[in-house]
Amino acid sequence: MTTHYINITLLPDPEFSHAHLLGALVAKLHRALVQGQTTDIGVSYPQHVSQPLTKRTLGAVLRLHGTPEALQRLMEQDWLKGMRDHTQVGELLPVPANAQHRTVRRRQFKTNADRLRRRRMQRKGETAEQAAAAIPDTVERRPDLPFVQLRSSSTGQSFCLCVEHGPLQPLPVAGAFNAYGLGHDATVPWF
Numbered sequence: 001m002t003t004h005y006i007n008i009t010l011l012p013d014p015e016f017s018h019a020h021l022l023g024a025l026v027a028k029l030h031r032a033l034v035q036g037q038t039t040d041i042g043v044s045y046p047q048h049v050s051q052p053l054t055k056r057t058l059g060a061v062l063r064l065h066g067t068p069e070a071l072q073r074l075m076e077q078d079w080l081k082g083m084r085d086h087t088q089v090g091e092l093l094p095v096p097a098n099a100q101h102r103t104v105r106r107r108q109f110k111t112n113a114d115r116l117r118r119r120r121m122q123r124k125g126e127t128a129e130q131a132a133a134a135i136p137d138t139v140e141r142r143p144d145l146p147f148v149q150l151r152s153s154s155t156g157q158s159f160c161l162c163v164e165h166g167p168l169q170p171l172p173v174a175g176a177f178n179a180y181g182l183g184h185d186a187t188v189p190w191f
Contacts, residue, residue: 001174002042002065002188006075007090010060018060021086023149025062026161026180031153032079034179041066041074042188043181044104048146048165056146058163064181065188068092101173101187103166106180107145113137165190 010021033041047059064071071092080087117131126134147160161180168190175186 001067001172002095004066004068004071004092004094005189006064006071006092007046008062008064008080009088009090010062011086011088013086016086018057019149021083022058022060022062025083025087026148027150028079028081028083029062029064030150030180032074032077033181036074036077038070038074039176039178040070041181042104042177042183042186044102044165044188044190045146045163046190048163050144050146050165056144058146058148063188065095095189096191099189099191100168100170102168102190103164103173103185103187104182105164105166105184106178106182107162107164 008025010018010025013021029043032038042065044063044065045058045061046063047057047061049055049057049059064074066074075089075092080089113135116135117128120126120131120135121128124131145162145164147162149158150161151158163182166187169187172189173185173187175183177183177186
């Protein structure tokens with residue numbers, strides 16, 4: 001159960017864009033959660049903006065949610081090394097009693113019909129024409145969620161981690177969080 005939180009706020013920096021700093025912060029958190037095999041720490045982005053598309057952002061605050069023990073265990077690691085000049089780390093605080101709850105999850109989109117067709121050709125041994133008939137251009141969908149740009153440590157490829165903040169709900173839902181601190185069904189407090 002996520003009873004406590006810590007805010008990590010990005011500081012303005014003339015040398016690095018906000019998006020670059022957030023990407024670096026999320027990448028460092030991801031490595032720490034993977035290394036610790038941690039599934040009991042969730043994240044939210046309390047300043048996120050989804051609409052209009054030109055203004056979408058995850059904001060300048062990354063909020064960590066968990067038990068005091070789980071959050072202290074994470075913060076005892078030196079995972080913020082290299083980010084201390086760019087962030088302000090808040091205190092470990094209890095979640096307000098009147099907090100609502102919501103899921104914060106990863107959303108993946110089928111964004112490239114050509115890539116999907118190539119995969120289908122490999123998997124099913126189809127020709128380009130057969131794959132094109134099975135996968136029309138209309139399957140492509142432009143993500144409309146705020147995201148952070150990351151690089152895969154296994155493949156080295158760059159990708160967008162799109163983050164969806166679900167609807168507010170009055171009661172928490174327990175569950176595990178993934179290596180980005182995102183939960184499919186598990187909720188985090190929202191205040």
